[in-house]
Amino acid sequence: MWIWALLIATIFPSITQGAEPQKNVLFLVVDDLRPELSAFKGDQTIVISPNIDQLAAKSLVLKSAYVQQSICGPSRTSLLTGRRPDTTLVYDLNTYWRTAGGDFTTIPQYFKENGYRTAGLGKLFHPGYEASRNDDPISWTDAYYHPPDKKFWATDESWKAVTEAEYQANPLPDTQIADEAISRLNDMVSDALDGTQPFFLSVGFHKPHLPFVFPEEYLDWYPESDIKLPDNPYAPVDMPDAAWSVYGELIAYTDINNLLVTGDINTTIPDSKTIELRRAYYATISYIDGEIGRILEELEYLGLSNNTIVSFFGDHGFSLGEHGEWCKKTNFEDAVHAPMMLHVPGETDGGIVSEKLIEFVDIFPSLVDAAGLPSLELCPEDSSNNATCTEGSSFLPLIDDPDRTWKSGAFSQVQVRINGKNAMGYTIRTEDFRYTEWVRFNTKTNTMNWKQVYGVELYDHRIDPKENVNRATDSNYDTDIVTLSTMLHQGWRYSQP
Template identity: 30%
Template sequence: MPTIFKKLFAPLIILVLLTSNLQCQQGQKPPNVLFIAVDDLRTELGVYGHPVVKSPNMDAIASEGSVFNNHFVQVPTCGASRYALLTGMRPMKPAHLRNSAIEEEISGKKENDIPESFIHQLKRNGYYTVGIGKISHSADGLVYGYEEPVSTKKELPHSWDELLFNPGKWGTGWNAFFAYANGENRQSLKKQVKPYEAGEVNDKGYPDGLTTELAIAKLRELKDKKSPFFMGVGFFKPHLPFNAPKRYWDLYDREQIPVSPNPNIPENINLKSLHESGEFNGYALGDELPNLSEPASIDYAKKLGHAYLASISYIDAQIGMIWDELKVLGLDKNTIIVIWGDHGWHLGDQRVWGKHTLFENALNSALIIRSPFEEHQNKNIKTIVETVDIYPTIMEMCRIDMKHKIDGESFRDSFIADKPNTDQVAYSYFRNGISLRTDRYRLTKYFRKEEPTVELYDHVSDPYETKNIAHINQDIVQSLMPLLEKGNTGLYEED
């Protein structure tokens, strides 16, 4: 071709190629989403730098995707955290801080223009949605009490095409949630149980193994489905009781299990900021009953740390089996995987065993996203993100427009350049307080009479939050307080 024609046609050829590429992208089947919720999973994984935990499968998924080092939940309790995840909204009233938030605010409501959850949004946009295990608050997605018969009322009435669960020998979802290997549960044994167990059983000797079995079977069914799918898989462990097959306990040398680097009550705080580990001590046959006055012994702290890590390794193996099946089926090439911990957990930190505080260990949880898109791979992201940000991020990755406003902001740009969101902060709520996390500080304000009502922690010099420095850094407090007040959605008023 003569040079002059090359010059004339070159822009046209480029335009045709770009148009063809765009049409190809638009014609491509939207990505599937595999969303894995892991109850009470703090950042206790190898990929986060834990020195002894055995979590090879989650680490491998993270190595192909992005690991978020600074993910913070809105509320450090299961139901309320999941309400924020599902709706993309921060708490606006006291009901949003309770485990019953989804039941009170969503269940039983008629369908309207605003979707009840991000799963409902996906369903409305052509996704086939399957829920297995604990995605909302209930162990099986149905509304009933711990010791009541199973109901047919869904927590998310409009979100699921299929809602599945196998309670096995335990009979109900809630019995399975608090399961022991012999078929009993915390309720049937009237809380006369230990908060841990090394069961002489295989993986399906506890309910999470049955959930894995269901998930793998359903993936095989979904492989040839023309529409994209969303599958939510909710694992129970490492929620209390820390029960796992003995072979996962055997992965560890207890002498090597680390204990909390901060087992003491922080300086310059009121004990109202903490709690007496009531949920944990409800397991009445525990070796000890640690509280704010009597910390756990080193031996017991190591035993509990061992139990928690064994529970993580058990769930890691379940995730690995699902991940392997995804690859065998060829679904990994067009599936986004999200692994999300619904909140953190104090393992004796600040003398607390449990969640339910506004300290870092209760609010920072695991978040890993592996997608088939190259720009999302092999990233270690330090940007601060919140649970409410997951909703719009998934929508953007699935190329779905949002027609209603939520509090969350997509962090998809963080995959590309670790770019911060607008404010680069996270808001959390509990115990009559609001906590603001910036890249350096945690500022918490409590709406109560007991002083001090303001706490400030410097995560550069004091990453374990051992000393409240608000009283000697009033300039920092005053500079951050307007940003904290922006997060007060009307939830609290001054006494």
């Protein structure tokens, strides 16, 4: 049926040129993806990602995008509701925002309420009943999809290269997700092309989340001799203990546990294992790039690419041995900085790059504006009873002027335990600095105590982009600290464009 719709649109364009059909949305999410892509690092990365690179070449590439919390569940909840963690009250993997923070509208739910067919595949919300009531059913018009045999590829070790025979016999979960995405596009194409109903298709890939599992052919893309160790495998000088995360997620795998790794400050894993893990991580990214390429190729083949917005991002960053850290759950640049790009047909086709500060809460209002739906209002101070609003800003104006004056700061946070007490690390990233205060946090009232401080960090990105020296006690930065602390305490409302 879609073939007839495509032929009609091609041969008799006047029939379809009445009212411009609403733009579709392809929402691509990649788990644990740091901005280790050529669109973000140029020739400073060895990652091979031709399909994502091709998408970047016709997108608004946001090189300075920051998540609001570097943990899957809280980050996804924040970006999908357009609200920050202190509003959603989601700081872990087992809290549902609708029962904790408020009955907040999600991105796919908003598109559904505005006439879109919405479908979710793979990992979008943090899965499970506690975190999302099994993928937040209210957000979707179609039944949610998870690969039926995902557990087949579970492994006790931190990575696995799958043979071609194994791969053909039992496709990897992310391959199954890409297959389903292609099937859904074919099912949606007719209504989308004839203007009957636009779609919002969310495709969430599980990798490169641990364990790194990928077809073994991708190892050939990364000769071991090309893999480099991080040049800063030590904690930042004068780093407060509060800033450290013991990377239990990695330690839990048998090959790492057998090395007697503790995860303590200024310890790390052997160089040979670091090389091994970095190689496997890069290979997994290239595998996911291939699956994304299949979906984008089908979008083009079906004649949908000229009227489909493509949003691509990673849900947070990932440490690969920098500072001796692994995984996420920190406020370091490696954990909170993630890739983000947006393709809007007819507007970003030539490729646009912006270095302006972006926050992941900005995705919701930006997609709404790109699709031409009613814009979201800014949330009031207490938005617990406001179903639909945003604590972000649409970054669509950067398409016309990527260098325009924009946000003065991007805000992130992470909850920790310090000496048996709950604490929160609040951090602000400005153009020149990252500034963090670790303070007491009351989990009953969900409020911070700025006067009870467990540690302060200041990194000068002008001379120390890898955040190797904490300058919070350097008197040369006294004025900067006063300014940054004021900005942090005032909060995000005072740093808006």
